[in-house]
Amino acid sequence: xxxxxxxxxxxxxxxxxxxxxxxxxxxxxxxxxxxxxxxxxxxxxxxxxxxxxxxxxxxxxxxxxxxxxxxxxxxxxxxxxxxxxxxxxxxxxxxxxxxxxxxxxxxxxxxxxxxxxxxxxxxxxxxxxxxxxxxxxxxxxxxxxxxxxxxxxxxxxxxxxxx
Amino acid sequence: xxxxxxxxxxxxxxxxxxxxxxxxxxxxxxxxxxxxxxxxxxxxxxxxxxxxxxxxxxxxxxxxxxxxxxxxxxxxxxxxxxxxx
Numbered sequence: 001x002x003x004x005x006x007x008x009x010x011x012x013x014x015x016x017x018x019x020x021x022x023x024x025x026x027x028x029x030x031x032x033x034x035x036x037x038x039x040x041x042x043x044x045x046x047x048x049x050x051x052x053x054x055x056x057x058x059x060x061x062x063x064x065x066x067x068x069x070x071x072x073x074x075x076x077x078x079x080x081x082x083x084x085x086x087x088x089x090x091x092x093x094x095x096x097x098x099x100x101x102x103x104x105x106x107x108x109x110x111x112x113x114x115x116x117x118x119x120x121x122x123x124x125x126x127x128x129x130x131x132x133x134x135x136x137x138x139x140x141x142x143x144x145x146x147x148x149x150x151x152x153x154x155x156x157x158x159x160x161x162x163x
Numbered sequence: 164x165x166x167x168x169x170x171x172x173x174x175x176x177x178x179x180x181x182x183x184x185x186x187x188x189x190x191x192x193x194x195x196x197x198x199x200x201x202x203x204x205x206x207x208x209x210x211x212x213x214x215x216x217x218x219x220x221x222x223x224x225x226x227x228x229x230x231x232x233x234x235x236x237x238x239x240x241x242x243x244x245x246x247x248x
Contacts, residue, residue: 040248056247057172059240062224087247099248119248125226127240128247129172140173143217143244 005075006082006104009067011058013090016100021084025102029082032104036111037084038119044094048136056089056098059127063087066126074103074118078110085118087128117154123147164191164235171242174218177211187233194220195229197239217244 006028010016022037042054071083082104092098101118105111130141169182191200198212212218220227221240233239 058247059169059171059221059224059242062221062240065224066226123248124245126247127171127221127242127245129243130246131172140243141246143246147248 005080007071007075008083009064009071009085011060011063011067011087011089013088015088015097016086018097018100021086021100022102025082025084025104029104031106032081032111033106034108034111035102035104036108036115037100037102038115039097040099040119042092042094042096042098046132046134046136046139048132048139049134051094051132051134053094053133054092054096054098055131055133056092057129057131058087058089062127067122070118070121070125073121074114077117078105078114080105080110080114083114083118085122087122087126089128120147120150120154124151164233166233166235166237166239168197169238169240171240173216173243174211174241177207192232193229194222194227194231194233194239197233198229218242219244 018037018039022035026032026035044051067085067087071085074080074083080103084100084102086100088098101115103111103115124147132139132141164187165184166187167182167184170178170180175181187197187200191197202209202212218241222231222233222237
């Protein structure tokens, strides 16, 4: 069995410094030849008009457990060296960072695919809910069928990229 | 059987509170039975569980389907489909 995967998960209201987080991940997994990261951000425009604020609610306890489970599934499917997951909650302004998913591995394919896999699972299994507030008033964001579809592609492809 | 029920997001706003402790009558053991029982509380609840919106459930922090069974002391949660990321 290879060395345990470096895994760090945070659910927090505070912003994160992506550069510092990636440096930490690199330092924790010096064998890595590839680092992939995804950052999700608040759009300044929603379907209904200009957006001022996004409020993210979550289910403390279950959120952390769900993210842990998603990361463990990724580790079972790809030879990863490290994972850094941050998801913000609370009130966020337009263009704020929401989520960081970063992966390291020996070669790029595992890091690329595992990063996409974790985002697709996070979108459909982690208990976060977004509410948009803007000049249109406020509304809960509806779940998208395309997100569920993206997850199901991984289930069909059993570890391969969902092409 | 006594359980705690939590409500989140749109559902929390509809029912107007975030958690409650309830003592279930004999025979209410599954999520689907719990939904039916809560639906008898009135129109708001009836619409919530029998309307067009999907209501997801978790027991003790794990997503479950309608046929999942509850035990004494469980934490049950109801929420809309998730929209994080």
